[in-house]
Amino acid sequence: MRSELRPLALVYLGLLALLALTVAGSFLPLGHASPAVSFGIAMAKALLIVWFFMGFRREGWAVRLAVLAGLVWLTILLSLTLLDLLTRNWLMPHFGT
Amino acid sequence: MTRSGLVEEPFSDPEQQRRAALFGMTIFLATEILLFGGIFAALIFYQAAHREIFVETSRELHIWIATGNTVVLLTSSLFAALAVAAAKAGNGKATGWLLGVTAALGLAFLGLKGWEYALEYGEGLLPLAGGDAKLGEPGKRLFMDLYLMATGLHAVHVTIGVCLLLFIAARIATRATRMPEQATTIEVSTLYWHLIDVIWVFLFPALYLVR
Amino acid sequence: MSETVTGRGGSEEASREETVNETQSERVSYLRAGHTLRSWFFTTDHKRIALLYLISVTFFFFIGGMAAGLMRTDLLTPQGDVLSNEGYNRAFTLHGVIMVWFFLIPSIPNVFGNFLIPLMIGARDLAFPRLNLLSWYIYWIGGLFTLWVLLAGGVDTGWTFYTPLSSMFANGNVVMAAAAVFVVGFSSILTGLNFIVTIHTLRAPGMTWGRLPLFVWSHYATSVILVLATPVLTVTLALIVAERLFGLGIFDPALGGDPLLYQHLFWFYSHPAVYIMVLPAMAVVSELVAAAARKPVFGYWFIVFSSLGIAAVGFLVWAHHMFVSGMSMYVGAVFSFLSLVVAVPSGIKVYNWTATLWKGHISLDPPFLFAMGFIGLFVVGGLTGLILAMLALDVHVHDTYFVVAHFHYIMVGGTVSAFFGALHFWWPKMTGRMFSIGWGRLTALFIFFGFNMTFFPQFILGYLGMPRRYHVYDPQFQVLHVLSSAGSTILGFAYLFPFAYLLYALRYGKPSGDNPWEATGLEWTVPSPPPKHNFDEIPVVTREPYDYEVEKEGGA
Ligand code: HEM
Numbered sequence: 047m048r049s050e051l052r053p054l055a056l057v058y059l060g061l062l063a064l065l066a067l068t069v070a071g072s073f074l075p076l077g078h079a080s081p082a083v084s085f086g087i088a089m090a091k092a093l094l095i096v097w098f099f100m101g102f103r104r105e106g107w108a109v110r111l112a113v114l115a116g117l118v119w120l121t122i123l124l125s126l127t128l129l130d131l132l133t134r135n136w137l138m139p140h141f142g143t
Numbered sequence: 144m145t146r147s148g149l150v151e152e153p154f155s156d157p158e159q160q161r162r163a164a165l166f167g168m169t170i171f172l173a174t175e176i177l178l179f180g181g182i183f184a185a186l187i188f189y190q191a192a193h194r195e196i197f198v199e200t201s202r203e204l205h206i207w208i209a210t211g212n213t214v215v216l217l218t219s220s221l222f223a224a225l226a227v228a229a230a231k232a233g234n235g236k237a238t239g240w241l242l243g244v245t246a247a248l249g250l251a252f253l254g255l256k257g258w259e260y261a262l263e264y265g266e267g268l269l270p271l272a273g274g275d276a277k278l279g280e281p282g283k284r285l286f287m288d289l290y291l292m293a294t295g296l297h298a299v300h301v302t303i304g305v306c307l308l309l310f311i312a313a314r315i316a317t318r319a320t321r322m323p324e325q326a327t328t329i330e331v332s333t334l335y336w337h338l339i340d341v342i343w344v345f346l347f348p349a350l351y352l353v354r
Numbered sequence: 355m356s357e358t359v360t361g362r363g364g365s366e367e368a369s370r371e372e373t374v375n376e377t378q379s380e381r382v383s384y385l386r387a388g389h390t391l392r393s394w395f396f397t398t399d400h401k402r403i404a405l406l407y408l409i410s411v412t413f414f415f416f417i418g419g420m421a422a423g424l425m426r427t428d429l430l431t432p433q434g435d436v437l438s439n440e441g442y443n444r445a446f447t448l449h450g451v452i453m454v455w456f457f458l459i460p461s462i463p464n465v466f467g468n469f470l471i472p473l474m475i476g477a478r479d480l481a482f483p484r485l486n487l488l489s490w491y492i493y494w495i496g497g498l499f500t501l502w503v504l505l506a507g508g509v510d511t512g513w514t515f516y517t518p519l520s521s522m523f524a525n526g527n528v529v530m531a532a533a534a535v536f537v538v539g540f541s542s543i544l545t546g547l548n549f550i551v552t553i554h555t556l557r558a559p560g561m562t563w564g565r566l567p568l569f570v571w572s573h574y575a576t577s578v579i580l581v582l583a584t585p586v587l588t589v590t591l592a593l594i595v596a597e598r599l600f601g602l603g604i605f606d607p608a609l610g611g612d613p614l615l616y617q618h619l620f621w622f623y624s625h626p627a628v629y630i631m632v633l634p635a636m637a638v639v640s641e642l643v644a645a646a647a648r649k650p651v652f653g654y655w656f657i658v659f660s661s662l663g664i665a666a667v668g669f670l671v672w673a674h675h676m677f678v679s680g681m682s683m684y685v686g687a688v689f690s691f692l693s694l695v696v697a698v699p700s701g702i703k704v705y706n707w708t709a710t711l712w713k714g715h716i717s718l719d720p721p722f723l724f725a726m727g728f729i730g731l732f733v734v735g736g737l738t739g740l741i742l743a744m745l746a747l748d749v750h751v752h753d754t755y756f757v758v759a760h761f762h763y764i765m766v767g768g769t770v771s772a773f774f775g776a777l778h779f780w781w782p783k784m785t786g787r788m789f790s791i792g793w794g795r796l797t798a799l800f801i802f803f804g805f806n807m808t809f810f811p812q813f814i815l816g817y818l819g820m821p822r823r824y825h826v827y828d829p830q831f832q833v834l835h836v837l838s839s840a841g842s843t844i845l846g847f848a849y850l851f852p853f854a855y856l857l858y859a860l861r862y863g864k865p866s867g868d869n870p871w872e873a874t875g876l877e878w879t880v881p882s883p884p885p886k887h888n889f890d891e892i893p894v895v896t897r898e899p900y901d902y903e904v905e906k907e908g909g910a
């Protein structure tokens with residue numbers, strides 16, 4: 047158990063650092079890059095949690111694949127839905143709503 | 144999932160049983176990702192459609208309470224991970240305590256969240272009867288509707304997680320669950336807890352850091 | 355190979371009106387392992403849960419069928435003379451909700467998948483037997499909500515619950531109906547999860563991935579969809595309920611909300627859901643075709659990968675339901691293309707089945723007639739799907755009877771036929787008794803003809819412009835509507851036949867023996883009905899799947 051303490055604590059500190067970074071970043075005038083930055087940091091935090099806290103670094107491919115599938119399918123949902131919105135009035139204004 | 148330390152009916156050895164339990168839980172986590180996925184889809188879709196008003200409304204939220212709450216949840220995840228290490232090492236007592244601390248941090252999260260709701264209600268920002276005085280502008284109301292749905296659904300998950308952890312901690316205290324034979328129980332239930340944390344990690348920028 | 359004891363033994367049983375005679379296998383089977391209600395309602399045996407599901411989905415099938423009967427009666431004349439406008443809306447809504455979520459989605463997976471997957475892979479049960487039972491209870495909680503809606507006067511939004519109709523204008527029991535579907539979704543998720551874990555962890559020694567029966571592969575693909583699609587429906591329904599109950603408008607145009615977002619979320623679930631309904635039917639047909647032809651299936655891996663392909667690509671086509679909704683037409687074009695792509699794996703399957711039958715000694719026993727019916731009707735449904743998937747053509751036939759005919763060809767002609775095929779094929783395994791082959795054949799024929807007579811005219815109706823969901827229509831459509839209603843009467847009666855002869859067989863049927871169709875597969879190596887724990891000893895698999903001995907002499 048002792049041997050686990052150190053790496054886990056380090057990951058924890060990393061998570062706090064990323065949190066500080068993302069909050070600080072939100073006060074900078076990043077403009078349209080801002081969502082990308084905060085989302086990227088969230089992704090990094092999530093990876094740390096999944097890989098170390100949830101112990102996925104020790105598990106087999108099936109377990110990893112399950113969560114990965116959730117993410118990939120979520121991406122499908124988000125991207126194709128967004129694509130509709132972003133191209134709705136493209137070249138032909140007010141064709142749709 | 145494992146009621147007794149023994150191998151249960153359809154399984155033939157403990158390792159097979161452990162793999163099944165962990166795999167079952169991760170599949171469940173995938174369903175949770177897509178459950179919140181519907182809400183994230185709405186958030187992203189409307190953020191693209193109504194950017195200005197969403198940024199403006201997001202700035203009115205209590206970012207410092209939310210940041211504090213993020214720290215609370217991240218800390219709870221650390222304790223949950225330590226609980227698994229303790230369970231695997233066969234230290235039942237430590238496992239119970241660590242789970243207890245995790246659950247307590249979960250309760251702290253809920254408390255802070257409740258306080259935040261109360262503040263918003265007072266400021267006329269919460270889309271509930273009597274608390275929505277400042278939500279006249281349509282886009283603002285839309286954002287706060289989403290905010291309430293997202294955080295509400297998340298809070299329901301935290302509540303379930305707290306109950307689950309307390310239940311297991313109590314069973315360890317009464318020696319109904321033993322370590323390390325049933326460490327899988329701890330692994331499986333903390334996986335759920337970590338996922339709640341991960342979802343918050345994404346909700347936090349999607350709601351509070353819209354810029 | 356079956357040890358049938360046909361004495362009039364067991365007089366104490368006879369006095370309780372059990373069976374006239376009882377075979378040795380029946381005496382030790384799962385059916386006799388406990389006679390109390392408790393032993394059924396708290397069972398964790400996958401075979402008993404399968405039977406609980408069989409009874410439950412049949413019940414809902416008949417309720418949904420009654421709603422359809424009402425509609426077809428009303429449609430006999432151009433005026434609405436049986437139902438009010440409101441009543442008609444409620445009838446088609448309940449018909450859709452019940453048939454989709456309480457019959458089609460659970461039908462084959464929860465009955466036959468439940469019963470057969472452990473037997474086919476050489477396991478004693480599913481990985482999580484208690485979750486399996488829980489899923490049945492959750493199904494019934496959802497079912498009771500639905501029945502409540504029915505008694506409380508129904509709901510009138512259509513099975514699609516489109517906003518803002520459902521969230522702001524509909525005046526039926528929308529919240530309760532949404533709750534019913536919300537709840538039953540968890541039952542789907544648990545089933546899918548259970549199947550996936552079972553197939554991964556509980557295969558018998560030697561049962562490699564390449565030896566899995568296609569039935570299992572197809573259920574695996576189905577489970578992936580169940581698990582990944584259902585949660586999105588769950589949250590979408592929750593959003594509608596929040597809007598209706600608490601005024602949290604998420605799709606409300608007055609707030610800047612977009613009803614098309616609702617449609618995206620709904621169809622992200624519901625197009626994959628149509629594959630949840632048809633993949634298990636394909637699972638059944640793959641087994642039946644091999645058994646009918648007594649040949650190994652042609653192109654095993656092609657069928658496997660087409661199932662997986664359907665599960666994946668099926669998620670990329672949803673917006674073909676929204677071509678005329680005001681969505682971006684560029685996205686429409688993308689979805690149109692992807693929808694044509696998804697037909698490829700389905701086509702591959704049809705070719706493989708046909709190639710399997712090619713030059714086989716095709717048996718015309720009832721299960722196989724149903725399988726043949728499936729192939730034909732599925733082809734019609736699939737090809738009309740291609741017509742609908744073409745952006746320009748869909749503008750003409752969207753929201754007409756053409757669409758109604760399209761999906762009924764697949765879901766009723768296809769899936770329901772496969773359900774009956776499975777019922778006839780595995781009935782001897784589940785109950786130990788053989789039914790009347792003659793009646794079975796007759797039923798298969800009646801269902802096929804009744805079905806075509808009901809739904810083929812609807813293609814023409816739709817093409818001529820008859821909109822769906824209307825009960826007052828232009829008199830020029832009456833002939834075709836009468837034809838359709840007449841066909842539905844035949845179909846309705848044909849669906850009742852099996853009730854009689856299958857139940858009759860329970861008591862008076864001949865003991866079927868372990869393997870009445872001389873099929874391959876582990877489930878045919880255990881007694882009929884199987885013992886409680888399936889296998890006395892977990893089998894070791896050494897043979898390839900479908901290793902039928904191809905007969906050399908006298909080809910077709
Ligand atoms: C071969 C692949 C398929 C294609 C390309 C296809 C295409 C389509 C299209 C484009 C529509 C929308 C028509 C419209 O509303 O204007 C549609 C509707 C529908 N399809 Fe299919 N389809 C296919 C297979 C299936 C399968 C396998 C099922 C069911 C098991 C199915 C069930 C449905 C249902 C239920 C609807 C109508 C939904 C509603 O509006 O109520 N389809 N199909």
Ligand SMILES: [Cu+2]
Binds near residue numbers: 671672
């Ligand atoms: Cu579709």
